[in-house]
Amino acid sequence: MEYDVxxxxxxxxxxxxxxxxFCPCKNEFGGQxxxxxxxxCLGLPGALPTLNKEALKLAIxxxxxxxxxxxxxxVFERKNYFYPDLPKAYQISQMVRPICLGGHLKVGxxxxxxxxxxxxxxxxxxxxxxxGSVTMIDYNRGGVPLIELVTEALQEPHLESAEEAVxxxxxxxxxxxxxxxxxxxxxxxxxxxxxNVSIKPKGSSAFGTKVEMKNIMGFKAVYRAxxxxxxxxxxxxxxxxxxxxxxxxxxxxAQESYTMRKKENAQDYRYFxxxxxxxxxxxxxxxxxxxxxxPMLPEELKxxxxxxxxxxxxxxxxxxxxxxxxxxxxxxxxxxxAKAISNWxxxxxxxxxxxxxxxxxxxxxxxxxxxxxxxxxxxxxxxxTIFTKAWNENVDVEALAxxxxxxxxxxxxxxxxxxxxxxxxKAVSDYQNGAEPEKLLKWFVGQVMKESRGKANAVKAExxxxxxxx
Amino acid sequence: MxxxxxxxxxxxxxxxxxxxxxxxxxxxxxxxxEEKKEYNALLEIFDDAIExxxxxxxxxxxxxxxxxxxxxxxxKDNIFYEGKKCTCSSKFLENYVAQYCSTVVQKLLEAGAIxxxxxxxxxxxxxxxxxxxxxxxxxxxxxxxxVPGGSSGGSATSVxxxxxxxxxxxxxxxxxxxxxxxxxxVGIKPTYGRVSRFGVVAFSSSIEQVGPMTKTVxxxxxxxxxxxxxxxxxxxxxxxxxxxxxxxxxxIKSIKIGLVNEVEAMLCGMxxxxxxxSAIEVLKNKGAEFVKVSMPSFSLALPCYxxxxxxxxxxxxxxxxxxxxxxxVEGADINETYSKSRSAGFGKEVKRRIMLGNFVLSSGFFDAxxxxxxxxxxxxxxxxxxxxxxxxxxxxxxxxxxxxxLGEKKDPISMYKEDYFTIPAxxxxxxxxxxPHEKGENGMPLAVQIMGKEFDEKTxxxxxxxxxxxxxxx
Numbered sequence: 001m002e003y004d005v006x007x008x009x010x011x012x013x014x015x016x017x018x019x020x021x022f023c024p025c026k027n028e029f030g031g032q033x034x035x036x037x038x039x040x041c042l043g044l045p046g047a048l049p050t051l052n053k054e055a056l057k058l059a060i061x062x063x064x065x066x067x068x069x070x071x072x073x074x075v076f077e078r079k080n081y082f083y084p085d086l087p088k089a090y091q092i093s094q095m096v097r098p099i100c101l102g103g104h105l106k107v108g109x110x111x112x113x114x115x116x117x118x119x120x121x122x123x124x125x126x127x128x129x130x131x132g133s134v135t136m137i138d139y140n141r142g143g144v145p146l147i148e149l150v151t152e153a154l155q156e157p158h159l160e161s162a163e164e165a166v167x168x169x170x171x172x173x174x175x176x177x178x179x180x181x182x183x184x185x186x187x188x189x190x191x192x193x194x195x196n197v198s199i200k201p202k203g204s205s206a207f208g209t210k211v212e213m214k215n216i217m218g219f220k221a222v223y224r225a226x227x228x229x230x231x232x233x234x235x236x237x238x239x240x241x242x243x244x245x246x247x248x249x250x251x252x253x254a255q256e257s258y259t260m261r262k263k264e265n266a267q268d269y270r271y272f273x274x275x276x277x278x279x280x281x282x283x284x285x286x287x288x289x290x291x292x293x294x295p296m297l298p299e300e301l302k303x304x305x306x307x308x309x310x311x312x313x314x315x316x317x318x319x320x321x322x323x324x325x326x327x328x329x330x331x332x333x334x335x336x337x338a339k340a341i342s343n344w345x346x347x348x349x350x351x352x353x354x355x356x357x358x359x360x361x362x363x364x365x366x367x368x369x370x371x372x373x374x375x376x377x378x379x380x381x382x383x384x385t386i387f388t389k390a391w392n393e394n395v396d397v398e399a400l401a402x403x404x405x406x407x408x409x410x411x412x413x414x415x416x417x418x419x420x421x422x423x424x425x426k427a428v429s430d431y432q433n434g435a436e437p438e439k440l441l442k443w444f445v446g447q448v449m450k451e452s453r454g455k456a457n458a459v460k461a462e463x464x465x466x467x468x469x470x
Numbered sequence: 471m472x473x474x475x476x477x478x479x480x481x482x483x484x485x486x487x488x489x490x491x492x493x494x495x496x497x498x499x500x501x502x503x504e505e506k507k508e509y510n511a512l513l514e515i516f517d518d519a520i521e522x523x524x525x526x527x528x529x530x531x532x533x534x535x536x537x538x539x540x541x542x543x544x545x546k547d548n549i550f551y552e553g554k555k556c557t558c559s560s561k562f563l564e565n566y567v568a569q570y571c572s573t574v575v576q577k578l579l580e581a582g583a584i585x586x587x588x589x590x591x592x593x594x595x596x597x598x599x600x601x602x603x604x605x606x607x608x609x610x611x612x613x614x615x616x617v618p619g620g621s622s623g624g625s626a627t628s629v630x631x632x633x634x635x636x637x638x639x640x641x642x643x644x645x646x647x648x649x650x651x652x653x654x655x656v657g658i659k660p661t662y663g664r665v666s667r668f669g670v671v672a673f674s675s676s677i678e679q680v681g682p683m684t685k686t687v688x689x690x691x692x693x694x695x696x697x698x699x700x701x702x703x704x705x706x707x708x709x710x711x712x713x714x715x716x717x718x719x720x721x722i723k724s725i726k727i728g729l730v731n732e733v734e735a736m737l738c739g740m741x742x743x744x745x746x747x748s749a750i751e752v753l754k755n756k757g758a759e760f761v762k763v764s765m766p767s768f769s770l771a772l773p774c775y776x777x778x779x780x781x782x783x784x785x786x787x788x789x790x791x792x793x794x795x796x797x798x799v800e801g802a803d804i805n806e807t808y809s810k811s812r813s814a815g816f817g818k819e820v821k822r823r824i825m826l827g828n829f830v831l832s833s834g835f836f837d838a839x840x841x842x843x844x845x846x847x848x849x850x851x852x853x854x855x856x857x858x859x860x861x862x863x864x865x866x867x868x869x870x871x872x873x874x875x876l877g878e879k880k881d882p883i884s885m886y887k888e889d890y891f892t893i894p895a896x897x898x899x900x901x902x903x904x905x906p907h908e909k910g911e912n913g914m915p916l917a918v919q920i921m922g923k924e925f926d927e928k929t930x931x932x933x934x935x936x937x938x939x940x941x942x943x944x
Contacts, residue, residue, distance in 0.1 A: 039569060039570050043789050044569055044570070045550075045556075045558075045563075045671040045672070045789065046549075046550050046572060046667075046668065046669040046670050046671050046672065047570075047668070047669070048667060048668050048703055048704050048705070049705075050702070050703065050704075050705050051705070078785050080784070080785050080788060080831070082788065082791055082804075082805075082808050084791075084793050084804065087789060087794065088788065088789050089785075089788025089789050089791060090785050090788055268832055268833050270784070270785070270828065270831035270832060270833075270836075271831075271836075272781060272782075272785070272831055272836070272840060275674075275675035275676035275706070275782055276672075276675050276704075276705065276706065277705055278705050278706065
């Protein structure tokens with residue numbers, strides 16, 4: 001039997017704020033345990049939260065970048081449950097009125113609908129001793145601002161495969177990094193996903209029972225967990241069994257999942273509005289201000305690069321790396337030859353910056369080199385020499401281009417070509433009548449380069465040669 | 471000198487004019503605290519009080535003139551004073567030391583107060599008699615066999631016994647006003663947002679406030695001026711003019727006072743009716759005008775309170791789980807440790823309210839209870855707004871009668887009804903002051919309550935002062 005797969009995602013990302021969401025403690029990864037803490041994030045009796053406006057702004061920014069509606073009034077609620085990493089025994093989150101509603105993210109050709117994005121606080125971290133006898137708590141992460149994005153799995157189109165789910169996560173990560181909302185470093189736990197999976201007979205309109213897997217670290221693990229779950233469910237159904245609604249834990253080492261909590265033991269979080277926090281009012285003016293700060297997103301940039309003549313491959317590589325984008329955009333302002341910028345960027349620059357990810361030539365110098373070449377004042381080999389110099393030290397590109405000889409002027413080049421043609425009548429007739437004119441054309445270009453000691457523009461030379469050899 | 475016979479304002483003046491030093495005053499009141507130990511009003515007398523007073527005398531001699539410079543003050547034991555124990559009268563926090571200062575303590579200290587002791591209370595402020603303390607009950611200052619009221623019973627008895635001229639209480643449903651009434655002192659529940667809640671162990675965050683408890687109305691207004699103000703640590707605190715003494719001596723002529731039909735019907739035949747009627751007479755004679763008003767939802771305030779307050783309490787008390795606070799009882803796993811610790815750490819009344827709160831927040835019941843209670847709360851607020859469009863304040867009794875006997879109220883519901891007249895002010899977030907007036911047949915004090923407009927403490931102080939008859943020294 002064939003099945004349709006329905007996948008829903010809940011994605012947590014830690015916001016890139018200076019301080020925590022409800023207190024002035026540092027929002028910083030690591031640090032000596034329990035040093036980024038105060039009465040508020042330790043949940044001491046009597047301590048009260050106050051909302052960090054920066055966190056609110058970033059949450060709104062994330063929402064706007066994903067096409068969400070921003071609620072003019074949103075409310076913080078308490079999600080009550082007991083766990084040692086949660087010092088107040090409740091998490092401040094949002095339920096009925098989240099900051100962002102709706103929105104979508106493109107995966108392949110599908111616009112995957114987003115249900116909501118809400119703002120909440122992260123919990124602390126439990127550290128178990130190696131022999132398992134002691135569990136220690138580090139509250140440094142407690143109170144770090146999180147946004148939780150929930151996809152809308154009950155609408156069409158939805159995510160239907162592990163590949164799509166991972167693509168969604170990768171795209172989302174890009175958007176967050178792009179807009180400066182979050183760093184999303186997976187290994188630091190800055191982006192974590194809960195996944196729910198259900199299957200149904202192909203074409204059926206009724207949804208199957210969904211199974212949730214919590215806190216999967218890393219996209220590859222998400223991929224494996226989803227595929228494992230799809231197979232597990234198919235197996236059960238094919239044997240006439242029933243899928244139980246449950247929460248499972250994915251063990252990426254063992255490559256399998258196991259039951260964490262059955263439906264009957266589901267937590268009742270007893271949400272209610274947090275009386276310590278005022279409802280959050282966000283005016284249209286503020287939303288518009290934030291909207292103006294959002295840079296072009298990867299998808300939009302890619303469209304732009306394609307229209308500038310870059311290949312799909314080139315555009316895709318550039319939009320994945322903020323460094324490359326920044327360099328490309330800055331250079332593009334000084335030089336209109338997008339294709340050449342891309343060639344340098346993905347060629348010389350990428351290979352030289354491979355190790356330290358540092359681009360050591362300024363967009364200004366890069367633009368000058370390309371412009372000099374386009375003006376026929378620099379040939380490729382001299383250009384490369386100048387590029388290497390500019391990479392390693394501070395140089396005046398234009399002065400260097402002159403001293404290194406720059407190019408033959410077009411007249412000089414033409415004169416030289418005429419003289420070479422005159423000196424080689426046999427080659428000329430072979431070119432005009434022979435079987436391999438291309439090969440001979442290359443030979444002529446070689447002669448020009450030799451005679452000019454590399455100062456000729458090979459492309460230009462070829463053009464002139466073709467004309468003169470007709 | 472018998473310094474307990476002086477009002478707060480008089481003592482402030484005596485210190486200012488160097489008639490007495492802070493050290494003398496503090497030694498005197500600390501000694502009195504020791505003397506009156508059998509009332510069990512206090513859980514601890516701070517051993518650094520006299521030292522602090524000496525340091526304050528030095529500051530005063532150097533020109534410091536804080537509003538409470540050198541004045542001994544007692545705080546309820548749910549208010550954080552850094553480095554001092556704060557137990558909320560619960561076994562859970564038996565040895566818990568406050569890690570930081572609450573805003574109100576900070577303000578007291580900045581004003582120059584010497585905090586000399588922490589006062590007994592009902593566990594986590596849940597109760598109306600101070601019989602729910604894990605550290606023993608407190609006695610009424612005027613009759614050893616009677617309750618002091620609660621939950622700020624220790625604070626009320628302290629002021630009435632003259633252990634300090636000022637004590638802080640907290641009022642979630644009447645916890646300042648009812649014990650003030652039972653001990654014949656003055657207590658106010660300020661407008662919600664008037665005083666910072668930062669550093670006050672939370673019971674029902676959306677309705678509770680810290681307030682001063684004093685012997686006179688003017689003392690009370692003076693003390694609230696120290697405590698009030700917007701606090702950066704408390705989003706729900708609000709900036710509003712601090713002008714409580716401004717009109718206090720002004721005649722109340724032509725002030726319009728509302729009399730609530732539903733309250734009068736209820737009050738008929740009760741012990742407090744005497745105080746209520748007599749207060750009307752006094753105010754009438756001083757030129758106040760009276761308006762009959764209606765508040766149809768008045769009687770619903772109490773049941774709504776017992777939904778909203780336990781709901782918030784359940785959540786606020788969740789952090790006392792046996793992991794981070796002292797009362798840990800090890801179980802086989804984490805969940806058993808939670809349940810054993812909480813079973814051992816909390817008293818009966820606290821457990822009852824935790825259960826109640828969990829019930830009303832549970833999925834399937836939330837809409838029927840919590841949401842409905844919130845709707846009724848809104849209705850009460852709307853009704854109060856309507857009433858305050860035709861009058862300046864509302865006169866109410868504080869309690870149904872005088873202080874009852876220790877152990878008399880065994881049934882929780884009859885205890886809950888103690889707060890019938892005080893809870894509406896909390897639910898409507900309005901200021902309300904209890905001022906002693908008349909005595910019952912048993913000779914115990916009765917009191918009336920004046921409820922005002924939002925942030926209009928000024929007017930209710932003025933009216934309360936008129937009822938009090940301008941008594942200054944006691």
